[in-house]
Amino acid sequence: MAKSASVDISRSLEWASIRRREKLEGKIKYECLHLKHIGTSGDRVEVQLSMISPSGTAYFHCTTCGTWMTEDMTYSYQQEWLTLMAGNAKATLEFVRKSRAKVAKLSKKLLRSGGPVKANS
């Protein structure tokens, strides 16, 4: 009787830790802007996404949060950032800075609960 109860507890702890990771990964996906670098260099706006395309696929995934996008989506997403930067670089960079701080905090929590975001999750 006592034995089966302890098995149930360890199972629900395992389940709780999986749920905790799922929640954190969801929050990271929500906050992540999929940006590797954004800034200005002279008159030029530089936007580099943190999206990479595994060889043999037409899809891109974010190395920070694991979000997948098609090539078209990735391209138009980058264009959106270029437009935002052209409109108001200062406000855009401030927004990016805040979002990055949130993602960094969430990523630290995720690391403590079993490792970084997996690319295909």
Ligand SMILES: [Zn+2]
């Ligand atoms: Zn991302």
